[in-house]
Amino acid sequence: MNVQNLMAELERKHPGESEYLQAVREVLESIEEVYNQHPEFEKAKIVERIVEPDRIFTFRVTWVDDKGEVQTNLGYRVQFNSAIGPYKGGLRFHKAVNPSMLKFLGFEQTFKNALTTLPMGGAKGGSDFDPVGKSDAEIMRFCQAFMTELWNNIGVDTDVPAGDVGVGGREIGFLNGMYQKLARKYHTGVLTGKGMTWGGSILRPEATGFGALYFVQHMLQMAGKKLEGATVAISGFGNVAWGAAKKATELGAKVIAISGPDGVIYNPNGMTDEKIDYMLELRASNRNIVAPFAEKFKDATFTPGKKAWSIKCDIALPCAFQNELNGDDAAELLKNGTWCCAEVSNMGCTPEAIHAFQKAGILFAPGKAVNAGGVATSGLEMTQNCMHLSWSGKEVDERLHTIMASIHEACVEFGKQPNGYIDYVKGANIAGFMKVARAMLEQGII
Secondary structure, eight states: OOHHHHHHHHHHHSTTOHHHHHHHHHHHHHHHHHHTTOHHHHHTTHHHHHTSOSEEEEEEEEEEOTTSOEEEEEEEEEEEEOTTSSEEEEEEEOTTOOHHHHHHHHHHHHHHHHHTTSSOEEEEEEESOOOTTOOHHHHHHHHHHHHHHHGGGOBTTTEEEEOBTTBOHHHHHHHHHHHHHHHOOOOGGGSSSOOGGGTOOTTTTTHHHHHHHHHHHHHHHHTTOOSTTOEEEEOOOSHHHHHHHHHHHHTTOEEEEEEETTEEEEOTTOOOHHHHHHHHHHHHTTOOOOTHHHHHOTTOEEEETOOGGGSOOSEEEOOSOTTOBOHHHHHHHHHTTOOEEEOOSTTOBOHHHHHHHHHHTOEEEOHHHHTHHHHHHHHHHHHHHHHTOOOOHHHHHHHHHHHHHHHHHHHHHHHBOTTSOBOHHHHHHHHHHHHHHHHHHHTOOO
């Protein structure tokens, strides 16, 4: 395999799809050496096949707003790879959603799901619908219109969507209600992230953030460091950031920053239960601003136009969006003494930021490993649904701990360098890729 030749061909076939091409390049550069040790992969053209999605559904979503005006959005479902199980991946509702973004997310999801050890393939979907400022009734009508177009291409053993940016428990409820009406199938396993009264799993809302902190714990333990007493800066204030803030606080760290599109909150005294609960209120307001946090809690201050990375911290946790932490942000963090960065968002750091962290020798781990606890717990939700039972919070948490520990072990196994530094990016990419590649090889050319 020659990465440059492959990327040149992909750029010719998919011009302008920057997020997708960035994600593919990162994985190919990580696996090149190992891949070339397996001539059977080259003969079966595994890489050429694995970088292209199995199929993409694109559809129009027409709905009526509260003023009675007709609105039209685009909806998508990218079914990327099903070599190790049915398609699994979230739905994202955000004005920036496009095919490139969803292909990158579906590609990443394929390897992330492989890392969980659960039998799930990779997928992603969503729409350029912008939930900001929309009423509950408008969100319901949009979700119903979206599912009207999608329902026939998903199913318990086919493709199981979940939530993502802009899609939380409320949206999953509206989507599931419409699916059941259209399909006349009442198995609760066709979507994950459901409400507790109709098939949801205990700890699923918290799982992405909780799993991320469990992974970070393993990183720190191996490096001889502790989470207790460390200061943490978190970007975002939605479901993922909330889970991360909650678990970091429980484990003895001090969360001193959260952020939104409008600016950053400096929270020097750390989080309380009331502050953590208020993060959910902010997300549910559909205003997409974080400034009211400082109005409610007088020990916090708001600075407009600044990122979380402007706050001096020990640990940086990107929890919002792809490429949200760039080279300049990395330089600022390093200057301020940050010694750990873990992507909780998908591809949260630009390549320049990752290279800066690795060059400085600080702890860094990629989203496909760090945030896999979310989809892992979705997989556990699917298992409970298929068994028609519900596990206790203790059972789910124990399984989540086990999964995150196994992901960390796989990253260390494939990422340990001769000088002792653990390249978690390389480790995660190789571990996930090898599982999917072997499954593809054993199932023939299809």
